[in-house]
Amino acid sequence: MKTRSLLTDIGRSLLNALWFMVLLFPLMVMKVNVTIGVAKVEFRWGNLPLVGIAAFVLSFVWKIALDWNERRGGKVQTDSGFGAVKARLNGYFAKPAIRRSSILALMAFAIAYPFLFGMYHTNVMITAFIYVILGLGLNIVVGLGGLLNLGYAAFFGVGAYTYGLMWKYVGPSFVQAGINTGWLFWISLPLAGIVATFFGVLLSLPVLRLRGDYLAIITLAFGEIFRMVMQNSSDITGGATGISLIPRPWFFNQKLPPIKAATYIYFIAFVLVIITIFVVRRIEDSKVGRALEAMREDEIACQAMGVNLVKNKLITFALGAFWAGIAGVIMAAQTTYINPDSFTLWESIIILMAVVIGGTGSIPGVIGGAILLKLLPEYFRALAQYRMLIYGIAMILVIIFKPDGLIPRKRKEYTFERKGAAK
């Protein structure tokens, strides 16, 4: 019986292989090139067996994986070897002493990082931190509130442009007055948060009535409109060329050389990451956080229970946008140059990927996802052209096989004990 089902599986995989060989033939084997109005087609026969073999193996694995996924039915297996290791690891980290000391070790490593590694790695890490902040901010909207926001990069852009425009318009008067321009960063940081929050509220007003996918598409529309406005109002924002020579923050009254400035921004970003984690955790446990979670699960039931949906959605968007604005200022300070191309839809999608792949709603998951997505391409330059392809595949696989992400969110559990048993 078992061999027979194996044989049918192999047969099916062979058929699938054949199907894909036919399906991908024009795109994989033939390659078109148009020169002087004449289309030339060259054949790459070498790709054909490759497609066949890959499709055979993958469809075999796919079938097994789908069966496994179905059998598992969302339950965590503890009887398997992997499950046991995981359970033991979880138990190990549950101990407060070990948990605390590992977090301390991680912090120590993060603080030592810019001194251990060079400026290049520090800069890479700053980008990763920016994405951690963005991911955590988006996580409030997507993970807690369950509102899919595809225009998140616009708020990031609002933050970056707030700093950029401050530099462009307020900067000269600073220079004139003899105040050093390093202060601009510190003024812009909270200002960008406020401006982005304002935009978040502005965006959330029309979308309050909308559900899931409509909301996704309208946020996408807002994101694209923002980019187009930045691109086309060239007298104000510099248009497609953007704003350059944005100053890095000064260390009190001292202008820092690039290497030291990178370290300085690194620590600013690091502190902001810590603050973000702290605030997001507090939000999760607060009344608003619980209302948001209830809203994600069932809007109608939530409304029936007396939760104010409008207020909560507003808060969600405002909070999400605030962190994006902050991240935008750091980004502008780090690269010293901004233009509309940094805030495209793809940027929003990559942030969303970090959240989805890491674990929707899970703080460690989102941090891990953001760092992974930003660090991997830096250290696997050879695979750079496959980056988006791999991300896309990873996103599909995660959503099918591990919808809660790689590090799933831990649900709060309340156990009721009798008064006597508590002693």
Next chain:
Amino acid sequence: MDYFLKLFLSGTAKGSIYALIALGYTMVYGIIQLINFAHGEIYMIGGFTALILGGFFFSKGMPVGFVLLFSVLLSIMYAAAFGFTIEKIAYRPLRGKPRLSALISAIGVSIVLQNFVLLAQTEKFLPFPSYLPEFSWLQPYKEYINSTQLIILVTTAVIMVLLTLLIKFTRIGKAMRATAQDMHMAQLVGVDVNQVISVTFIIGSALAAIGGVLICSYMGQINYYIGFIAGIKAFVAAVLGGIGSIPGAVLGSFVLGWTESLGTGYISSDYEDAFAFIILILILLIKPDGILGRSQRQKV
């Protein structure tokens, strides 16, 4: 007035282009409530396949009519096959899961297909030969409408009529309507829901491929990225008309086409793409169910 007429007609042509893509969107959405982000990519793949196969047939010295017919037919078949495969791989395992999961998966598919074509073919813009014939009798009116636009317009009209007939009167059409209304109930009365969904994807993708070939010959160029923005705009058109409704998708497409073309003509050409989004936001604010959509009550 003359200027207005010109803009209006070019808007009409544009609208009929959006309509071809929007029809597929609205069909899929009507049945499984999924914004199929990959639909635009199917359209792009349809165009690319036609270019590749057409180029191949042409280089073998086959007559023009033959090249036109076969490359278009084959590209339609390929696009349909792509739609069918994508549904099986990326959407079917997610059926019954939260709706946002399938939406995220669709974004993933869109990214994968774009980058697949980018890597397997080229990142450059390729000129797309005009496959379509020129009508000499249309020559005097060339300023207003050219033959490609006329062909697109007529094709859209024919397809819309055929599609309406298919859905109203055939067995599969009935099954589609039943599935759209209530998937579980349809299953209970013996409708093979999986088959219906597959057929929907096949028809939608085939339409996208027709759109792809027509639009690429109209625009005269193709690259891996054309699908995305066209897909988004077609979706806007579908929402505008009331998503799930076939006449709505066509009407919405025309409204979008006119808005864009009048907007670029009278206001500013810098914001051509923004008009689609602005009108989307307005319609969702004023009448979230679209022009022809029926309002849906949420049930617990």
